[in-house]
Amino acid sequence: MIALRKLLVFAAVLLALGLSACEQGRPGKAETDNRLKIVTTIAPLYSFTKNIAGDSVVLENLLPSGVGPHEYSLSPEDARKIADADMLIKNGAGLEEWMNKMIGSANEFRADSQELVLVDTSEGVNIIDNDPHIWLSLRNAVIQVMNIKAALVEADPGHADEYEKNAADYIKRLEDLDREITESVNRWRTKELITFHSAFSYFAKDYGLKQSAVIEGPPEAQPSPSHIAEIMDIIQRAGTRVIFSEPDASHKIMDSIAGDLVLRIYSLDTLETGDHGQGWYISSMRANLETLNKALGDK
Numbered sequence: 001m002i003a004l005r006k007l008l009v010f011a012a013v014l015l016a017l018g019l020s021a022c023e024q025g026r027p028g029k030a031e032t033d034n035r036l037k038i039v040t041t042i043a044p045l046y047s048f049t050k051n052i053a054g055d056s057v058v059l060e061n062l063l064p065s066g067v068g069p070h071e072y073s074l075s076p077e078d079a080r081k082i083a084d085a086d087m088l089i090k091n092g093a094g095l096e097e098w099m100n101k102m103i104g105s106a107n108e109f110r111a112d113s114q115e116l117v118l119v120d121t122s123e124g125v126n127i128i129d130n131d132p133h134i135w136l137s138l139r140n141a142v143i144q145v146m147n148i149k150a151a152l153v154e155a156d157p158g159h160a161d162e163y164e165k166n167a168a169d170y171i172k173r174l175e176d177l178d179r180e181i182t183e184s185v186n187r188w189r190t191k192e193l194i195t196f197h198s199a200f201s202y203f204a205k206d207y208g209l210k211q212s213a214v215i216e217g218p219p220e221a222q223p224s225p226s227h228i229a230e231i232m233d234i235i236q237r238a239g240t241r242v243i244f245s246e247p248d249a250s251h252k253i254m255d256s257i258a259g260d261l262v263l264r265i266y267s268l269d270t271l272e273t274g275d276h277g278q279g280w281y282i283s284s285m286r287a288n289l290e291t292l293n294k295a296l297g298d299k
């Protein structure tokens with residue numbers, strides 16, 4: 001099996017290099033591991049898919065842990081992974097612009113005659129201002145899970161019952177957490193969020209919060225002194241005592257604003273990268289809720 005897969009990868013590389021026109025199918029697939037091979041782009045999608053499909057599929061995430069999705073560039077290894085997959089699950093909403101060119105010609109790169117199934121999980125999500133951070137809303141996450149489940153059921157009907165049941169169980173857990181956040185928000189003394197990057201619009205919308213200011217202007221640019229002055233003005237007018245950074249943000253700007261205005265800094269995870277575990281999405285969203293409770297709680 002390993003030898004066969006190596007051969008298929010090699011064929012994919014040859015095709016990618018334009019050295020061979022291999023018209024072979026995938027002969028080893030039926031007699032060895034006939035599970036669907038799926039590649040997800042970002043960690044939340046890996047988590048969603050793992051909860052729906054468990055070990056009934058072979059699942060891999062494209063972006064390595066610690067690498068952000070905004071300005072990624074595909075490596076030859078990534079191209080091989082995609083060429084060898086049956087299904088590619090992306091966030092959509094403009095997040096994976098770096099992948100478009102590759103996808104356009106993906107089917108030419110493939111090691112077998114099957115077409116790559118491309119799943120855009122943002123279908124049916126109400127996109128705000130071209131903002132790709134849809135997964136930070138649990139309500140959007142439910143739509144993304146439904147989209148992934150539908151694609152799995154269609155591509156692998158033999159496991160349809162399992163996918164339906166797992167998706168329903170997982171959606172229930174997402175909805176429970178959504179309700180828990182709604183109840184918590186009612187206890188917070190402020191509904192203003194000052195964050196480092198503009199990732200929390202969907203989260204804010206779900207719970208009637210206001211993302212009053214974003215310290216870093218999109219996309220990932222260094223803020224200018226006039227932008228910082230404007231933010232300090234907004235913070236003072238809002239009367240908030242806290243600002244939200246994120247795990248791998250540059251803290252210098254936050255530190256200087258917080259120092260000048262005597263604010264406390266808390267860290268919110270944008271879930272753009274992380275360890276690709278089954279429980280990771282819900283536990284990370286829950287950790288954000290605990291941070292928000294600490295920062296904004298106690299009226």
Ligand SMILES: [Zn+2]
Binds near residue numbers: 270
């Ligand atoms: Zn982002």
